Amino acid sequence: MLSEDPDLAALRGHPIFKNFEQTAYPNAEPPGDGHALMEHDDRMARYDHQLMRSTAEIMESAWLERGHRAPADIKLLAEWLHSEERIWELLRDVATGRARHWPDRVKLIKAVQKCDPATATQKKYPPRISDSPNDGVRNIDETLKQLAADLAPQDGSIVERSRTWSATLDDAEAAGEISMDKYSTRNLCAHYAAAWLRLRIWMDSGQHLEVFQQAIRHIPEPKRRAAMDPEFIRITISRN
Numbered sequence: 001m002l003s004e005d006p007d008l009a010a011l012r013g014h015p016i017f018k019n020f021e022q023t024a025y026p027n028a029e030p031p032g033d034g035h036a037l038m039e040h041d042d043r044m045a046r047y048d049h050q051l052m053r054s055t056a057e058i059m060e061s062a063w064l065e066r067g068h069r070a071p072a073d074i075k076l077l078a079e080w081l082h083s084e085e086r087i088w089e090l091l092r093d094v095a096t097g098r099a100r101h102w103p104d105r106v107k108l109i110k111a112v113q114k115c116d117p118a119t120a121t122q123k124k125y126p127p128r129i130s131d132s133p134n135d136g137v138r139n140i141d142e143t144l145k146q147l148a149a150d151l152a153p154q155d156g157s158i159v160e161r162s163r164t165w166s167a168t169l170d171d172a173e174a175a176g177e178i179s180m181d182k183y184s185t186r187n188l189c190a191h192y193a194a195a196w197l198r199l200r201i202w203m204d205s206g207q208h209l210e211v212f213q214q215a216i217r218h219i220p221e222p223k224r225r226a227a228m229d230p231e232f233i234r235i236t237i238s239r240n
Contacts, residue, residue, distance in 0.1 A: 060196035067189030085162035092151035
């Protein structure tokens with residue numbers, strides 16, 4: 001489509017079209033020698049690294065803003081946690097894809113834009129591919145591999161913790177619970193904001209991986225506190 005469709009001939013030389021082509025269709029790169037293909041893969045890996053860093057910035061801002069709204073109703077909290085679970089899953093998919101599977105990148109961008117459209121627009125998310133640094137963080141491939149491993153399905157992972165929260169909140173809403181208390185809401189929001197902050201710092205510096213992993217582990221677990229009515233569910237948080 002990109003190289004043969006005559007309807008696109010007038011667009012191929014435009015910088016915006018080139019940016020779209022390279023971002024969305026990395027596998028459509030014209031054939032070349034091994035060195036050229038390696039350079040292309042490296043460039044797309046750098047872009048995915050920058051995309052993850054920008055994603056972390058947007059999501060950190062989103063959770064900080066949510067903490068200011070506390071307390072929040074259960075339905076809204078459930079929407080936040082369903083979205084959170086999905087974004088971490090997509091982040092893992094992009095990291096695992098090693099810059100070659102463009103649909104994962106597009107899904108992540110759309111999910112983040114839907115989560116916080118105002119901040120995404122303000123911060124010009126997603127970043128342009130030309131904005132990706134040529135150097136900076138070393139061993140980007142290793143960073144992406146490590147992130148994919150940290151987000152793999154396992155007990156205690158941030159994906160599983162978010163899934164537990166969203167399921168618990170869905171149950172609470174079905175049982176007629178209206179809102180979670182202010183302390184618990186703000187605590188939860190603060191811990192998610194901290195996890196995204198630590199991811200951004202790791203992406204910026206290539207260091208402090210352990211601090212990011214610790215921030216993930218410190219996200220509180222939901223706890224149910226039953227009242228006299230067995231159909232009533234009150235959500236609190238664990239104290240880490």
